[in-house]
Amino acid sequence: MGFAHLDRYADRDSWLTSHTSPSQRIWIALAAAFAAGLMPAGAWRALAVLGIVIALGVWSARLPVSALARRVGQAVPFFLLPALALPISVPGPTAFEFGRLTLSEPGLMRAAEIVARATLAVSAVAVVVSITRSTDLLRGLDGLPLPRLVKSSLSLGYRYVYLLNDELDRTARAIRSRMGDASRLRLWRARASTLAHLFLRAHDRGTRIHAAMLSRGYHDRLPTLQPAATVSPVWTLAIAGLFAVIWLGGLMEAMV
């Protein structure tokens, strides 16, 4: 198995892919997500402008709207359900009444803002992730201020998760064929024991990989043979700057 479905739109050429490198695109996604996610309450016009810019980004990436919608839809329950609790739980003047259930005005307002902010932030990240190959994305993380161990964990984790998953699949098949009618308690035990095995194997494999890396001249750094693409940062700076300006505009709008 693999994560091939994540990279389905990664090889299309578009304005966005030819004017930005993968690592630059991560910065753009961060700028957009921060502008959207941290937009102050009440800055509806700034949010609208941000939405238009992100929609332009979708268009310039030649990403099918259905593909984007699938990706964004996957994230919707994560923010929609908590947001839906707000109209009921936040105190304030009543806006609607359904029988004995009252929805408060500030609660509705807050829920609407959260849904708008979250949708825009998730869309921006989804565009970038969709049009960038996972391996490029991982290499693009090099530019971020993260400890090297976290970056190497991400790239090695990506490389080996297929393998461990396949091992788990085989174990699962074996358990199913031997414990078809086992009680829930025994199944939990079997699965927990499978997890323990998974971590043991991961540990042993880590030791073997370390030996293999050493024998190939490993010096504490994961080398790459693929040179990083050199793309002028002008467009990235311009786009990220635009997001910053919109966010500042939102701050001013909220203050007025």
Add this chain to the structure above:
Amino acid sequence: MEGFGGGGGRRGYLDTVMAHIPDGFLSASVSAGTFAAAGAFTAVAARQAKARLDDRAAPTLGLATAAVFAAQAVNFPVAAGTSGHLLGGTLVAVAFGPWAGFLIMTAVVIAQALIFADGGLTALGANVFNIAGAGALLGYAVYRLLTGLAGEGPLRRGLAAAVAAYLAALLTGVAAGLELGLSGIAPTRLSVGAMASVHAVVGLAEAAITGLAVWSLTRKRPDLLFRPRGSTVAQPPPAVVLASLGVVAALTGVLAIIASTAPDGLERLAIDLGFADAASSWAAAPLAGYRAWIPGAVSTVVAVVLGMALLFAGTAATVRAVARVRGPKEG
């Protein structure tokens, strides 16, 4: 792959829905503050893990990260078609040490936010702080304290890990609730109460899975479990004991406050929906002598339980629907 997972793509389950704060919920100041805290912890963790593991650090942590991802695809059936899965913070801390565990969970949280839109980028600092911090660091501190007191057999280690995982899950919820409250999303008492009660339930599955896995791990290969440097028998230093006791006391305090103030919003919900009357008349008969104070408390409890059940059912239904539409291969 009925019930076992292994599809590789992450499907959202209840506890991830609850544990990861999405974009749009945190204010700029809370986002900045949690990023600073998470950044400081990550830097310390990187230094500590490096000192301990040297150049074995990269492969060890990389494989452990892959293992956490794979492990999260294993479903543990709970009831009525819902299932839980491992979050893993306490388990990796027990197996690989607290600081390595922190880095592993940080990598997992980053991948979830970037690739699966599970948790927001503006909330990345908060999520690392809540999930990796509480799961690995606090979980390990409690585990260490308990094994120091109780001993090191497989059963004892398993139980210690279960308790540690439960408290860690609870603290993850309390921290997330505090951050949401500080961001002005909902009254702090309310958000902390809601998040803590959700995690009080989710934590049960996490505790059971972690406990069973550690028990199994100790029976198979006790030599592989993380051992604090310079001690053959785990004898926690006084600082660790004090810190853990402090954290446990603080948690109990928070819970006591939540319990005693019984979130206003939930009570209002109970009254709005009419549970209050139903609950008090239902409770009146067997508990006549306590009528003065029982009805209010019972209606709150009934409202909390019903609200949680609704939230769980709604989330489960939505997540399952989404998972079916997205259709990760399940052989």
